[in-house]
Amino acid sequence: MKLKIAIQKSGRLHEDSIKLLKECGIDINNGVNKLKTEATNFPLEVFFLRDDDIPQYIEDGVADIGVVGENVVLEKKKQVRVVEKLGFGKCRLSMAVPKAMDYNNVKDLHNLKIATSYPVILGDFLKNNGVTADIHEISGSVEIAPGIGLAAAICDLVSSGSTLFMNGLKEVETVLKSEAVLIANEGLQEAQQLLLQKLLFRIQAVRKAKNNKYILLNAPNNNLKEIISLLPGMKSPTVLPLAEEGWSSVHSVLNENDFWDIIESLKAAGAQGILVVPIEKMVI
Numbered sequence: 001m002k003l004k005i006a007i008q009k010s011g012r013l014h015e016d017s018i019k020l021l022k023e024c025g026i027d028i029n030n031g032v033n034k035l036k037t038e039a040t041n042f043p044l045e046v047f048f049l050r051d052d053d054i055p056q057y058i059e060d061g062v063a064d065i066g067v068v069g070e071n072v073v074l075e076k077k078k079q080v081r082v083v084e085k086l087g088f089g090k091c092r093l094s095m096a097v098p099k100a101m102d103y104n105n106v107k108d109l110h111n112l113k114i115a116t117s118y119p120v121i122l123g124d125f126l127k128n129n130g131v132t133a134d135i136h137e138i139s140g141s142v143e144i145a146p147g148i149g150l151a152a153a154i155c156d157l158v159s160s161g162s163t164l165f166m167n168g169l170k171e172v173e174t175v176l177k178s179e180a181v182l183i184a185n186e187g188l189q190e191a192q193q194l195l196l197q198k199l200l201f202r203i204q205a206v207r208k209a210k211n212n213k214y215i216l217l218n219a220p221n222n223n224l225k226e227i228i229s230l231l232p233g234m235k236s237p238t239v240l241p242l243a244e245e246g247w248s249s250v251h252s253v254l255n256e257n258d259f260w261d262i263i264e265s266l267k268a269a270g271a272q273g274i275l276v277v278p279i280e281k282m283v284i
């Protein structure tokens with residue numbers, strides 16, 4: 001019995017999807033131009049597909065689980081379960097108009113011709129905002145539509161905004177924020193469900209580890225209490241005596257986001273020799 005996972009064959013999510021499996025300790029033979037492959041050390045079969053097709057394959061049960069952008073999940077409206085956010089493939093679906101256009105709010109889109117590859121999401125967005133517009137669906141190179149007179153505005157995926165800028169456009173509304181997610185068939189057999197739990201456990205350990213750092217520092221014993229109070233840790237920090245009298249070594253785990261604030265407070269409290277090292281896996 002194997003778990004079948006669908007990932008993007010090539011494109012922006014391909015490498016990060018493979019990397020995620022690798023970080024979960026799953027080795028796959030990643031041959032080019034292959035339609036599918038198998039993991040050597042986990043009961044996993046990997047299908048390489050176009051991202052647009054993945055929700056349908058999952059709904060039909062051809063694959064059990066898959067990795068796609070939330071944007072694709074919402075656009076395709078298939079019966080699939082979103083299991084976990086994966087933290088890569090971050091982008092937003094935005095409205096953009098020519099730089100010279102005098103844009104104040106969403107009502108300015110009224111009656112405009114808007115080019116997009118996401119007619120369903122855009123349709124919902126316009127409806128929610130009480131705007132009627134002419135949605136023109138195109139499958140690629142949406143950003144050139146205004147320049148060639150095909151549409152007055154666009155709704156497209158953006159990450160940095162530089163593509164829009166180069167095409168003389170400005171971003172005016174965020175329709176959706178998206179990242180890659182793990183989706184699953186809604187009626188998985190028990191065996192597949194168990195394998196999914198196993199995989200999910202590994203994914204969560206990898207993702208938690210990424211958001212955290214292991215910190216080691218030397219603390220003067222007379223200020224140990226204050227220094228420990230600054231470190232949240234998983235339970236409480238580990239404290240070991242140093243060979244030098246009056247000093248201790250303190251080990252703990254820090255959230256990446258709190259890092260700089262805490263470092264400053266630690267130094268102010270007398271901590272020295274502060275080391276921050278990455279964590280590979282983290283199981284709580």
Ligand code: ATP
Binds near residue numbers: 009071089091159180
């Ligand atoms: P396919 O050949 O599989 O249909 P595609 O051309 O539709 O590929 P890609 O451009 O590879 O798709 O994007 C795949 C996904 O990556 C998007 O659906 C989105 O979730 C995510 N993504 C992240 N950043 C961006 C970006 N700047 N532009 C487009 N997609 C992005």
Ligand code: ZN
Binds near residue numbers: 050051052
């Ligand atoms: Zn696609």
